[in-house]
Amino acid sequence: MSIFKNTEVAFKDKNRFDLYRAYLLFKIISNPILSKILITILKISFKLHLPINWIIKNTVFKQFCGGENIRTSKKITKKLWASKIGSILDYSVEGNQSELDFNKCMNEIINCIKYASENDNIPFSVFKTTGITNFELLKKISSGNELNEIEKKQKYLLEKKFDKICYNAEKYNVPILVDAEESWIQNAIDEIVLKMQKKYNKHKPIVYNTLQMYRHDRIKYLNQILKDAKKEKFYLGLKIVRGAYHQKEINRAKKFNYICPVHTLKNKTDEDFNEALKICVKNYEIVSICAGTHNEESSAILSKLITNNNINNRIYFSQLLGMSDHISYNLSKKNYNVAKYVPYGPIREVIPYLIRRAEENISIEGQIGRELSNIILEIKRRN
């Protein structure tokens, strides 16, 4: 798509060193054998508590993360804002297990909400439900099986934490995105998000759910929640993504012999993603969206929908920090609303996130090639 081809705009914040670092990183990731070896070494070093922080900090962390905390991420968020690109600070500590960790994560999310309320360049806050409760509980709730007494207590605590986050989002007037996760825990997430939307989205969209369009039931689900929103008079906030757990979904469905919940043809996912954008724009009066995608065609489709319908407010494009700058910077230059996900957290604690990022990059066909060819074009242009 021609509007994304301008690499001078895309990499205006990157000096020569940044470009070569990105080139080297994506080059390594593009080699499946080499990257698998490096990821294995990284996992072992992490488990053995080897002193790898310095290497991580100056390579993958620098490419994909904003900083170790909100304060140190400021340099990146300020730089992005100079190009009118907002930031969505994402506390990317994964694998919390104890109630203490869950509460710590909840408090960090609330800090992010407060920080966003004081900074125009942070249009949303975000969190993962598995950061504030345990995975097994979400799985049990999603299965529809009866909860035991301990689980009932955990569910009560989860709803309390969820409500506290959404309450603060409303209080500080900062919309909050709830990430989507594996399909076998997503029912529980959908249920609680919808409850929060009914409570906090009466006057404007504050709570956003995420729809993964690789799931073949999501268009139907979108139409259902639209009906609910119209009937019960609340606003819908939706982040639209394709979905990050494609192979995991297929493997689990095979293993436990149930109908696979995700499309297995890429064009079907693309069709549903683009259809969801159209449905949302058609219902613009009550729907606000954040399109989380690195796909040029979908980004171009949404930008056309915005222009043709003469709307721009309440529609955001979002990409991850360190990726698809050609989309983010070129859209922003054309005055579309853009915000980057800016992961942050202590280096050791974001390593699982970084490993997942690398593994996802390897598995998404074409993604690394796209990143590399844009970087090469820009390096050549500057020479």
Ligand SMILES: Cc1cc2nc3c(=O)[nH]c(=O)nc-3n(C[C@H](O)[C@H](O)[C@H](O)COP(=O)(O)OP(=O)(O)OC[C@H]3O[C@@H](n4cnc5c(N)ncnc54)[C@H](O)[C@@H]3O)c2cc1C
């Ligand atoms: C800002 C942002 C927020 C995100 N938040 C979430 C989130 O909350 N939850 C979440 O799950 N993911 C999230 N993601 C990740 C997202 O779901 C995708 O995995 C990722 O963005 C790649 O998809 P794409 O739209 O960029 O484009 P593309 O590179 O065009 O699409 C790749 C995607 O297509 C799908 N796909 C690949 N092969 C097939 C196939 N054979 N059949 C059917 N479908 C296929 C998969 O979903 C794959 O990830 C987020 C991404 C961004 C940029």
